[in-house]
Amino acid sequence: MGTVYLGLSPGERRVAVKVVRAELVADPGFRKRFAREIDSMRRVGGFHTAQVVDASPEGERPWLVTEYIPGPSLHTVLQELGPLPARTLRALALGVAEALEGIHACGIIHRDLKPGNVIIAEAGARVIDFGIARAVDATALTRTDFLIGTRGFLAPEQLTGAPLTPAVDAYAFGMVLAHACGAAPFPAGAELESALRMLPADLSAIVTACLSSRPTARPTPEQILEHLGGGTAGRAGDWLPPAVRTMVGLHNVPTITAS
Incomplete structure (x- = not known):
């Protein structure tokens, strides 16, 4: 979609500045998508997503500024x-489920939840990139037969063109956890329950339910949070193993501005 820069606000707070690629600017359909991304992010807000600072979808080169989240992507x-x-x-499951709870409460489906769109920060996981998010009641702005999302994280109904519901995000949530534990990509011919044995039993049960081929059988974010609870997630910073904490720390190092 564009290039993301690290910038500073007038108050010297670090921000992420997304500038749209020049070749996309002339496409009115793209401008609609970009404006929708901005609207989605502003509507969702919340602790587990990136806050919008400013934006200009109608500018010569559309741009979006959000808070900078210091941490690497889960990918x-x-x-x-x-x-x-x-x-x-x-802790990752609880953070992403809480983010999805806020997203869905605004009537929005993310549609591209994947490890690259989850930032690992010291205080918890953050879900980003609403570039293809859509309001549940909105008319699709994409052309027929144009697949939106990332293969490997798409629910079966996204591949068949069936009506989409928030359950597609539950499927992607299950795939994110499967990748995070090392079970996915699944070996050819492997049974799902067998592949997910490396997860704790309660997480395995949730991920198995999320990966159901039937959208109505998948749990909602609220049901995931209720099932997992929050008592064992750990305090901020405690949830990260030392090597990951080091990676997060590198994103917190002050940058040097060239004179």
Whole structure:
């Protein structure tokens, strides 16, 4: 969609500045999508997402400024360090489920939940990038047969063109946890329950339910939170293993501004 820069607000707070690619600016459909992303982010807010600071969807080069969340993406963490321990998985599940609860409460479906859109910060997981989010009651702005989302995290109904519900985010949630524990991508021919045995029993049960082929069988974020509870998630900072905490710390190092 564009390039994201690290910037400073007038009060010298770090922000993330997304500037749209030049070749997309002339596409009115894209401008609608970008404006919708901004609207979605402003509506959701909440502790587990990135707050909008300012935006200009109608500018010569549309841009969006959000708070800077100091931490790597879950994708980067898994790529560099491998599967996460049980305590971290539980806190991750609670944080992402709480984010989805807030997103869905605003009548919005994220539609592209994946490790690259989850930031691992010291205080907890944050869900970002509402670039293809849509209001539940909105008319799709995409053309027919144009697949939106990331393969490997798409619910079956997203692949068949069936009506979408917030349950597609539950499916993606299950896949995110499966990747975070090292179970996914699933080996060819592997049974789901067998592949998820490396998860704690309660998390395995939730992920199995989230990956149901039937949308109505998947739990809501509220049901996930109720099932897992929050007592064992750990305090801020305690949920991260040392190697991940080091990665997060590197994102908190003050930057040097060239003169």
